[in-house]
Amino acid sequence: MITDTIVAQCTPQGSGALALLRISGPDAITIASICARLSSKKNLKNVSTHTIHHGWITNNNNEILDEVMFFVMHGPRTFTGETTVEITTHNNPFIVQNVLERILQCGARIAHNGEFTRQSVENGKRDLIQAEAINELIHANSQQVLQQSLKQMDGSFSNWIQELEKGLLKLISLCEASFEFLEEDIDFTPQIEAALITILSKIENLKKSFDIQQQLRQGIRIALVGSVNTGKSSLFNALIKKDRAIVTSIAGTTRDSIEAGMYSNGTYWTFIDTAGLRKTNNIVEKEGIERSFLEAKLADIVLLVWDGSRVMTTEEKAVYAEILTTYKEKTLLASNKFDAPQKKNSLFENAFFVSTQSGDGIEKLNVTIQEKAEKLFKQDSSPFLLNKRHYSLLVNCENELNIIINMLKSPEYELIAHHLRHALSSLIELTGKSVTEKVFNTIFNDFCIGK
Numbered sequence: 001m002i003t004d005t006i007v008a009q010c011t012p013q014g015s016g017a018l019a020l021l022r023i024s025g026p027d028a029i030t031i032a033s034i035c036a037r038l039s040s041k042k043n044l045k046n047v048s049t050h051t052i053h054h055g056w057i058t059n060n061n062n063e064i065l066d067e068v069m070f071f072v073m074h075g076p077r078t079f080t081g082e083t084t085v086e087i088t089t090h091n092n093p094f095i096v097q098n099v100l101e102r103i104l105q106c107g108a109r110i111a112h113n114g115e116f117t118r119q120s121v122e123n124g125k126r127d128l129i130q131a132e133a134i135n136e137l138i139h140a141n142s143q144q145v146l147q148q149s150l151k152q153m154d155g156s157f158s159n160w161i162q163e164l165e166k167g168l169l170k171l172i173s174l175c176e177a178s179f180e181f182l183e184e185d186i187d188f189t190p191q192i193e194a195a196l197i198t199i200l201s202k203i204e205n206l207k208k209s210f211d212i213q214q215q216l217r218q219g220i221r222i223a224l225v226g227s228v229n230t231g232k233s234s235l236f237n238a239l240i241k242k243d244r245a246i247v248t249s250i251a252g253t254t255r256d257s258i259e260a261g262m263y264s265n266g267t268y269w270t271f272i273d274t275a276g277l278r279k280t281n282n283i284v285e286k287e288g289i290e291r292s293f294l295e296a297k298l299a300d301i302v303l304l305v306w307d308g309s310r311v312m313t314t315e316e317k318a319v320y321a322e323i324l325t326t327y328k329e330k331t332l333l334a335s336n337k338f339d340a341p342q343k344k345n346s347l348f349e350n351a352f353f354v355s356t357q358s359g360d361g362i363e364k365l366n367v368t369i370q371e372k373a374e375k376l377f378k379q380d381s382s383p384f385l386l387n388k389r390h391y392s393l394l395v396n397c398e399n400e401l402n403i404i405i406n407m408l409k410s411p412e413y414e415l416i417a418h419h420l421r422h423a424l425s426s427l428i429e430l431t432g433k434s435v436t437e438k439v440f441n442t443i444f445n446d447f448c449i450g451k
Helices: 028-035 093-105 115-122 128-139 143-153 156-184 189-207 210-216 232-240 283-298 314-326 362-378 388-407 413-431 437-444
Strands: 006-009 016-024 036-038 051-058 064-073 084-091 220-226 258-264 267-273 301-307 331-336
Touching: 006 093, 006 115, 016 028, 016 093, 016 115, 028 036, 028 064, 028 084, 028 093, 036 064, 051 093, 064 093, 084 093, 115 128, 128 143, 128 156, 128 413, 143 156, 156 189, 156 413, 189 388, 210 362, 220 232, 220 283, 220 362, 232 258, 232 267, 232 301, 232 331, 232 362, 258 362, 267 362, 301 314, 301 362, 331 362, 388 413
Parallel strands: 220 267, 220 301, 301 331
Antiparallel strands: 006 016, 016 084, 036 051, 051 064, 064 084, 258 267
16 A cells, blocks of 8 residues: 655756656645645646646745746556656756755655656556566667567566466366366366467577577677787777777786777677786786686677787687687687788688778778677567566476476376466566565665656
8 A cells, every 4th residue: 555655856867957856646746735836826736637837846935946847647647656746857966956855845755766666566557577677678778678678568578478377277277177077087188288388388488588688688798808919908999989998018908807888780889808818927917817708708799809910829829719619609800900910820810800000990890790799689589578587487487387297197187286376376476466575675676766
């Protein structure tokens, strides 16, 4: 039961043109009316729902804190399902803070993380999957994630789950019907088995792209890896078109991973410049080199960089061969310093030959990175976005259904119905029809306060 009236800034903090503050709850209009002065001379409590009004926010001495716009909405026809007043102020942090403090004085409290969206779930405006899709939408780092989030907000994944729920409920009803036909030798096993195989196939197909989705949620990670003094930092700067990494002729200049992000064709790319690989007794550099290997492991694309103007040592050949063998499918080779006389290198015969001095080959390398990134996204064949909670509950459901499959050789329908109910409970938890307070808190703690 919602009794509190909450308030929070819904726009990003910091200076800007406008800020939006949302008040939501049973006393939203009463609280706003205490500190509102409308240019129309009306009382905010007497205006029509879903109307916008010009006015001012005043302190308890009736002094103006800011000139604002009030958007008044009576529940349940609002985002939260509660009566809501949205106030547009000038986005100066001092103004926003003063207005917030005034609203708190009038009886509201600051919203918790994701509490507006939680109100909407508790009021039946959307289910838990749709609520999670809002958070995905806000943080989407690619057009693909953006489109999938929008569809899930509209109920695409929820409808898919509901179809599975209907299928399991039908099977439970068959099991219960079988109790009444024990003496008539009616066998429901073929129907149950066929339905289970269909449901399991749907779950398995959905799970297949989970790992790739986890990799791509935050965009594409591209790690530049290689020996010292191969021009990794110069290439890093050339690819991001900024002098982000320090470039010197001293070996081992980069001792820690440096990241820089950019958007390219609807996808967010994160380039990582890593410490040069070599044997060293320097503790700091050793730590940096360990991180280089870790970045290669975590990256979606490894850009293995070599200085084409010099000969590889035996030690370097071994390290490069190991990286190529381990990460062959996601590795691109870049032979740098192409503007200098080249030395023969069998490992880099099919590399991209680039020069960070002249810029030769950089655009061609960029195009290939783009093509490889697009292939990664194509591997995600799922129409839905799965997070770890979704995946875990689908696995729980799948495990219960597999237990039933193994029981069908000599079916005990009462026991089958028991496992079907367990499977159904996992699906019901997905959409939030049955979920604990702890799960709610965990989900909405990942949201920002204003959402």
